[in-house]
Amino acid sequence: MQDQSPSIIAQDGLAALIAALQKQGYRVMAPTRHDAAIVYDEIAGINDLPAGWTDQQDGGTYRLLRRDDAALFGYVAAPQSWKRFLHAPLAQLWQLENSGEGTRISDASAPQDRLALLGVRACELQAIAVQDRVLLQGPYTDRQYQARRQGAFIVAVNCGQAGGTCFCVSMHGGPKAKAGYDLALTELLGEEHAFLVEVGSERGADLLAGLPHRPATAVETARAEAIIAHTAASMGRTMPSDDVRELLLGNLEHKQWDDVAERCLTCGNCTLVCPTCFCTTVWDETSLSGEHTERWRRWDSCFTVDFSYLHGGSVRTSAQSRYRQWITHKLANWVDQFGTSGCVGCGRCITWCPVGIDITAEVRAIRESPAAPGVKET
């Protein structure tokens, strides 16, 4: 499928793409400007894309800026990932009616609407693949995730620039979309504002066939490749990742955990913006009469005290232990559990940490002064 040679669509082709998806019954979710950020939300058409806007990201800071062109995808990762739509932040699981005649439990229905995700970056495709492994391919299938995921049409966008906190190259995920999409676009700016389209699935090919398009020339294909190569060469962050599992697990008592705990707010932002963090908590809501009960689920975070509450108390009361749990799970134990790293290098945990804690800098600090395993430096 992916060896089909690329095509070119102009802006009217992109508008037609959005309309065609809507006609097929998809709600099209895409980057759109809302207040001081470009967020993913439902769009009505091409005019809702943030034309001429870009973002500037660094540790603990995000600013929206004007571009000097009309690029539609001239920015990087949004504040929150597509996880919002596929693995919903809040969901009802079941309800129970308790009447005089007995008890009746009914499952909450899985989401019925089909989503088209437009503007999915390579790091985000990789994150979706990671969540697939956790929520679909393990011993238990998450039915709500499954309903959303199987219905989703994915239009990827290859990044035309790297952000200040991007490090997908280090995590072997980007900036070029490799798999997991129906169509992938590379935005070509210049005299003709157009998009090079690569096909990743049968239904992607079918959709493209109905749009105004033409074959890409060799020059256009080379231009798209050069754009992606330039993005790859300008990552804002790097994190040598091949030995990071051994590095972290060999330094569980490193003094750096104390150092980061002094800065860490244990607010949970990093885990909530992370496109692969999947943890949830459940609770029951009961009516005062006791006749009606609902079980709900919401995103949780390993940075809360309650997260590790076992009989008699929490086992991770210090900020040291909670930060260490997150980063060692993400970068080390995830590999043992799911066969890949839990990090895709999107940089969200760096940008959206209110105090700018940088996962790449923490790993570097440990790398540069490794302590003897099991020995806590004083």
Added chain:
Amino acid sequence: MATAPHKPRLAVFKFSSCDGCQLSLLDCEDELLEVAGAVDIAYFPEATRGDLHGTYDLALVEGSITTTHDAARIHQVRRQSRRLVTIGACATAGGIQALRNFKDVNEFIRVVYARPEYIDTLATSTPISQHIKVDFELRGCPINKKQLLEVINACVAGRQPNTPPHSVCHECKLRGTTCVMVSSGTACLGPVTHAGCGAVCPAYNRGCYGCFGPMETPNTASLSRSLRAFGLSEDALQRLYRTFNPEAKPFRAESERHGA
């Protein structure tokens, strides 16, 4: 069904406060009949005329202790109540009126009142828990009515209320609000503040004011370092921690590290 067991008797007591929190109970319009069906509202001067004396299964206590009379009365309330829950920032942390704890209250009285000799007040505003044993503290200025219902519900069902003590940031992320601190450099207490309001202010592009008091493990020193880098003065930092919960220990301690 067998004869219904006796309905739990609910009482609402007021100390130094604005009444906003007990009004949250009356504000539960859709659920009020259900509440009245599940509990016997035995003492609630703001809502009912009748006084039922005796003991109460659940006492909701609003307000802080600011007079010698109230300091004695709260012990009487405790003796009458099987389960005592404080509602709101005043009862839980001394409230706005705890700002007096940082100043000389007699000076205020001299400046504000024409006849200072009529005023009989303590030098401090203190939370209920400094005077008696409290079974549960519900945060907020004012409290969230959904959380109040949850507390009543939990009490009727004999379980722990579900009022997560993590940061307000969780609530911003759940509702999809972009972080105002990161995206516009707005001073925000959300990362050190107890959840419960549903992150109302950031949804309107305002930083969190800390109405629900400190979260479970607040790292105020680290937050203050970032806010100072945003350009907040020492004075502004002190004021930030001294609004609705100035007497709450972590906020008090942080406010004392700043100031002119």
